[in-house]
Amino acid sequence: MRKIVWITGAGKGIGRALALKMAREGWTVAASARTEADLRSLVLEGEDYRIHALPLDITDAAANQQVLNDIEHKLGAIDLAVLNAGTHSPMTAKTFDVGIVRDLVETNLMGTVNGLGVLIPEFRRRGRGHIAVVSSVAGYRGLPTSAAYGATKAALINMCEALKPELEQENVALTLINPGFVETPLTGKNDFPMPFLVTSEEAAEAMYSGLINEQFEIVFPWKFAVIMKCLRLLPNRLFFFLTSRMVTR
Numbered sequence: 001m002r003k004i005v006w007i008t009g010a011g012k013g014i015g016r017a018l019a020l021k022m023a024r025e026g027w028t029v030a031a032s033a034r035t036e037a038d039l040r041s042l043v044l045e046g047e048d049y050r051i052h053a054l055p056l057d058i059t060d061a062a063a064n065q066q067v068l069n070d071i072e073h074k075l076g077a078i079d080l081a082v083l084n085a086g087t088h089s090p091m092t093a094k095t096f097d098v099g100i101v102r103d104l105v106e107t108n109l110m111g112t113v114n115g116l117g118v119l120i121p122e123f124r125r126r127g128r129g130h131i132a133v134v135s136s137v138a139g140y141r142g143l144p145t146s147a148a149y150g151a152t153k154a155a156l157i158n159m160c161e162a163l164k165p166e167l168e169q170e171n172v173a174l175t176l177i178n179p180g181f182v183e184t185p186l187t188g189k190n191d192f193p194m195p196f197l198v199t200s201e202e203a204a205e206a207m208y209s210g211l212i213n214e215q216f217e218i219v220f221p222w223k224f225a226v227i228m229k230c231l232r233l234l235p236n237r238l239f240f241f242l243t244s245r246m247v248t249r
Contacts, residue, residue: 030075060114
């Protein structure tokens with residue numbers, strides 16, 4: 001039986017690569033993004049597969065519910081939802097901007113919360129389902145230029161850790177996806193070397209492998225993941241000694 005996946009942020013980058021990967025693997029893909037032109041090109045690129053475009057601004061809570069209703073009416077009950085949509089704006093102490101923080105919180109954190117807000121009640125009601133939340137290794141510890149972005153990703157990590165044992169008791173699987181640097185339009189904003197950079201296609205392969213095995217945490221690339229996980233264990237004095245070397249004058 002063909003399974004149904006809903007992927008947000010499917011117009012570009014990781015979300016687009018994952019949509020194409022899952023369609024090729026036989027899934028029926030409900031692809032959401034804010035930019036309709038990106039969705040149209042995705043459907044054309046995957047014309048031999050089953051990809052359905054459902055435009056969505058994830059910051060609109062009511063629109064999330066409407067898209068979920070549309071998917072389940074037109075395609076059937078969702079088996080897996082990948083809440084991937086998000087954005088990135090580098091910010092330093094010199095360029096600290098309340099507006100940037102608010103925009104990232106509304107998109108990365110509350111946009112994902114809007115998705116969870118419609119999926120969790122539905123999956124709990126039916127007693128099954130699988131939700132994946134895309135965060136980032138940037139949420140492990142605070143790094144220069146990532147004060148706003150990293151804060152939203154840290155919040156998602158904490159939220160997923162809190163929700164997992166409760167959802168597990170109701171037969172709802174939860175996966176946390178923490179990518180490192182992936183070659184996307186968002187990382188194109190970075191003006192510094194990005195270690196262990198992987199392509200969107202490589203990221204999609206890693207994500208798909210972890211998703212079908214219902215891993216709790218999917219993190220890649222593994223070499224960068226090890227470094228970031230070690231940073232979580234460092235005492236503050238050593239951690240800030242290292243990160244101070246990352247600050248540009």
